[in-house]
Amino acid sequence: MNLTEVEKRLLVLHYVFPVPANRFTKLYEVDPELIQFSTFPTEKLAFILNITPKKASKIKGSVAVNSTLPFEELYDSYGIIPIPFTNPLFPKSLLTMIDPPAVLYVQGNTQLLAEKMKVSIIGSRKATFYSEKSLTFIVPPLVKNNVIIVSGLASGADTFAHQSAIKYGGKTIAVLGHGLFHIYPRENSTLKDEIGKNHLLVTEYPPYVRPERWTFPMRNRIISGLSNAIIVTEAAKKSGTMSTVEHALEHGKDVFAVPGPITSRLSEGPNNLISEGAEPLSNGYQVIETLR
Numbered sequence: 001m002n003l004t005e006v007e008k009r010l011l012v013l014h015y016v017f018p019v020p021a022n023r024f025t026k027l028y029e030v031d032p033e034l035i036q037f038s039t040f041p042t043e044k045l046a047f048i049l050n051i052t053p054k055k056a057s058k059i060k061g062s063v064a065v066n067s068t069l070p071f072e073e074l075y076d077s078y079g080i081i082p083i084p085f086t087n088p089l090f091p092k093s094l095l096t097m098i099d100p101p102a103v104l105y106v107q108g109n110t111q112l113l114a115e116k117m118k119v120s121i122i123g124s125r126k127a128t129f130y131s132e133k134s135l136t137f138i139v140p141p142l143v144k145n146n147v148i149i150v151s152g153l154a155s156g157a158d159t160f161a162h163q164s165a166i167k168y169g170g171k172t173i174a175v176l177g178h179g180l181f182h183i184y185p186r187e188n189s190t191l192k193d194e195i196g197k198n199h200l201l202v203t204e205y206p207p208y209v210r211p212e213r214w215t216f217p218m219r220n221r222i223i224s225g226l227s228n229a230i231i232v233t234e235a236a237k238k239s240g241t242m243s244t245v246e247h248a249l250e251h252g253k254d255v256f257a258v259p260g261p262i263t264s265r266l267s268e269g270p271n272n273l274i275s276e277g278a279e280p281l282s283n284g285y286q287v288i289e290t291l292r
Contacts, residue, residue: 123157
């Protein structure tokens with residue numbers, strides 16, 4: 001992959017300060033080539049990045065230490081492709097967000113990012129056989145129409161979504177809430193390897209970043225941003241799944257929900273979405289008709 005000199009400098013900065021692109025807006029305004037970074041007084045850098053002088057000093061020092069590292073070659077040795085937000089390969093749909101990732105770190109088939117039809121399937125980590133069975137009606141029509149299945153590689157509904165896409169011969173994108181050197185949950189290690197080899201892993205975090213509570217809500221906006229529509233299988237009324245739906249609504253995406261039994265707590269989320277205007281979903285052809 002060909003990166004400009006400015007993009008290479010961004011890789012160094014993002015390695016030590018992995019924040020969304022909007023956090024660098026002021027920096028690009030005063031230093032569009034990212035060549036004056038090391039010359040800025042600490043107080044000025046703190047103002048530009050909206051951080052404390054202490055943190056600015058630390059970042060400045062870390063950038064100086066890491067500036068000579070061949071990041072492209074190091075990432076390539078692990079099969080990782082960094083895609084800065086200024087690069088042509090960066091998904092245009094993510095640039096419409098108020099806080100797009102500054103860099104995407106991907107592993108696998110990058111052509112999947114360019115595919116026009118992507119649908120995310122999300123739900124509870126405690127999703128039941130009901131979600132798994134529902135996907136036998138939803139995923140095959142999507143795969144038949146070359147729709148890429150997007151999800152977050154979490155336990156439960158996410159796992160069912162990725163596995164269904166693979167089972168029915170489709171392609172899937174897993175958006176991670178951590179760097180590519182890690183895996184969460186651990187039981188999805190084999191699935192992660194399969195997706196990284198034959199499909200696509202995506203994260204906004206440098207490889208060393210560990211999974212944290214705050215990284216997964218951030219990941220949700222990327223799942224939504226990549227997708228043309230969102231499908232919710234099972235979820236509690238208040239959950240991480242609903243945060244992804246909120247992002248989807250903000251992005252103007254179509255939201256579908258699988259209606260469930262009123263006796264199940266995990267049906268509260270989808271049933272409530274339907275009452276608020278989401279389309280009740282019983283098969284994948286409904287999604288295809290809406291997206292056409």
